[in-house]
Amino acid sequence: MIRDITIGQYYPAKSSIHRLDPRVKIVCTLLFLISLFVQNSILGYAIATVFLAVVIKVSKVPLKFIVRGLKAIVILLMFTVVMNLFLTKGGEEIFGFWIFHISEQGLRTSVFMAVRLIYLIMGSSLMTFTTTPNSLTDGIESLLHPLNRFHVPVHEVAMMMSIALRFIPILLEETDKIMKAQIARGADLESGNIIQKTKAMVPILVPLFVSAFRRANDLAMAMEARCYCGGEGRTKMKPLIYKNRDYMAYTVTVVYLVLIIGIGRFVPFKLWIF
Amino acid sequence: MEMVQAKELVYEYEKRDDEGNVIGMNRAVDGVDIDVKPGQFVAILGHNGSGKSTLAKHINAILVPTGGTMWVNGVDTKNPDELMHVRQSAGMVFQNPDNQIIGTVVEEDVGFGPENLGVPTDEIWTRVEESLKAVGMLEYRTHSPNKLSGGQKQRVAIAGVIAMEPKCIVLDEPTAMLDPNGRKEVISTVQELRKKKQVTVILITHYMEEVIDADQVYVMDGGHIVMHGTPREIFSQVKELKKYRLDVPQVTMLAEELRNRGLDIPRGILRREELVRYVTELKEKEEKSHVN
Ligand SMILES: Nc1ncnc2c1ncn2[C@@H]1O[C@H](COP(=O)(O)OP(=O)(O)OP(=O)(O)O)[C@@H](O)[C@H]1O
Ligand SMILES: [Mg+2]
Numbered sequence: 001m002i003r004d005i006t007i008g009q010y011y012p013a014k015s016s017i018h019r020l021d022p023r024v025k026i027v028c029t030l031l032f033l034i035s036l037f038v039q040n041s042i043l044g045y046a047i048a049t050v051f052l053a054v055v056i057k058v059s060k061v062p063l064k065f066i067v068r069g070l071k072a073i074v075i076l077l078m079f080t081v082v083m084n085l086f087l088t089k090g091g092e093e094i095f096g097f098w099i100f101h102i103s104e105q106g107l108r109t110s111v112f113m114a115v116r117l118i119y120l121i122m123g124s125s126l127m128t129f130t131t132t133p134n135s136l137t138d139g140i141e142s143l144l145h146p147l148n149r150f151h152v153p154v155h156e157v158a159m160m161m162s163i164a165l166r167f168i169p170i171l172l173e174e175t176d177k178i179m180k181a182q183i184a185r186g187a188d189l190e191s192g193n194i195i196q197k198t199k200a201m202v203p204i205l206v207p208l209f210v211s212a213f214r215r216a217n218d219l220a221m222a223m224e225a226r227c228y229c230g231g232e233g234r235t236k237m238k239p240l241i242y243k244n245r246d247y248m249a250y251t252v253t254v255v256y257l258v259l260i261i262g263i264g265r266f267v268p269f270k271l272w273i274f
Numbered sequence: 275m276e277m278v279q280a281k282e283l284v285y286e287y288e289k290r291d292d293e294g295n296v297i298g299m300n301r302a303v304d305g306v307d308i309d310v311k312p313g314q315f316v317a318i319l320g321h322n323g324s325g326k327s328t329l330a331k332h333i334n335a336i337l338v339p340t341g342g343t344m345w346v347n348g349v350d351t352k353n354p355d356e357l358m359h360v361r362q363s364a365g366m367v368f369q370n371p372d373n374q375i376i377g378t379v380v381e382e383d384v385g386f387g388p389e390n391l392g393v394p395t396d397e398i399w400t401r402v403e404e405s406l407k408a409v410g411m412l413e414y415r416t417h418s419p420n421k422l423s424g425g426q427k428q429r430v431a432i433a434g435v436i437a438m439e440p441k442c443i444v445l446d447e448p449t450a451m452l453d454p455n456g457r458k459e460v461i462s463t464v465q466e467l468r469k470k471k472q473v474t475v476i477l478i479t480h481y482m483e484e485v486i487d488a489d490q491v492y493v494m495d496g497g498h499i500v501m502h503g504t505p506r507e508i509f510s511q512v513k514e515l516k517k518y519r520l521d522v523p524q525v526t527m528l529a530e531e532l533r534n535r536g537l538d539i540p541r542g543i544l545r546r547e548e549l550v551r552y553v554t555e556l557k558e559k560e561e562k563s564h565v566n
Contacts, residue, residue: 132378134382215372237389239395
């Protein structure tokens, strides 16, 4: 189960998307997410699909990987679809039985909501797949740099994030080990109702936390030993500098955004096929 | 000038009860004098809890002495203005390879130290490349540290220290969590570095085989330095070492046993070849006496 979480993982490959400046990828991902919510037409979703498909193709990340990230939201997805399906009223009723009524509007909304959620996850996981956690945090740090003036510890937060990302696989492995160790001691993690299952997690979480704190302590010492003392006076091994391809990526995304908004507003394209 | 010098060094940890109240002091290091000359290879031995790590942390100014003084490269570690200088001149490699790698990519981790020192970007890259080459990890530069073996991780950690161009490297049981291959890998990397870069090396270890090339050996017990000398001098005193719950290298032990059985072999043999030579000599002598 734990292994299914692919969000936040990096997929190493040599593609033009991988080479983009992380700031570009963050901003463009945000623009893409916005684009999903400012329109609501089939043509709009078609353009979004084409855009996403092209970017995935260019990124050389296998579709399989990106889809695997969706597993984490299956329940949320089903919940949204069902809720929208039955609770949205409007338009003709297509299906009715006892208290269940599905309207045309409901069907539309639920399908669109599902597509939106799926694209949202695919878009953002594509960003993390193509950006090393470190350059991601570099990007965030650089984008949020202006907040420094309001005494937001931007560098420190970015450092914490990058360390957290580095330790996720280590802690996952450790969880696995502890689980096996507890099972070997006769712990029963599978059976029982939800309360029993939760209780069974305690002997796993306690050693996990103890070890996480020990690691944190060791790491802090190792960082200090290597002269770390916050963001001041620090230089960068990989400073962020915009290149031509980054401006191009911005242009393409902005054109896409304008197109999708324009279509939603001005093209009276009403063709509902289900 | 001495590279590392400690004079009557004392360090006390606060002893706390379950509620976190201080109930007393625990002297982890008690009146220690050490003297390390530039370029030397110094080993520190001692069983668990004898205060080795506490002493090592003073060399890097992670801990500041409760009493006495520690000079690193001529600088008193108590002086807060010189903190960065001390940490730059004495790098430190710790026991657990996972808990000291900060970067998510090998080269970024090696660049972490120089970044903190404010080294210009171009120079960081040359330093990273050189350090990775020096530990033989250049081909792994874009790999994730999570996928490396323990020995490789420790070599990356060593590269991360070298990239800061220290005069001295302190290694606190760098091989304790490694398999025999990883141990060899790390120790031979350290030896290479010593030859190539003339860095001073202070090695804390439980493995006696790693100590035989040292210029001097310190043995700690209960926070004190209890023995000090060349490896040969130290390992000649098997009984004394036993008292401090320390082993000697297997060859030394074997030679000692043979000596106890009446063979004419000197004390403090450190290498297999030495023992072989003495035993063959004895055999030849015996054959000669038979002929006569
Ligand atoms: N953070 C700490 N707080 C309190 N006491 C400590 C702390 N670290 C070590 N000590 C105590 O100081 C003494 C010396 O510990 P130290 O870690 O220096 O030993 P060591 O020789 O490195 O042992 P090992 O071989 O296990 O690494 C021990 O009695 C230990 O319990
Ligand atoms: Mg120790």
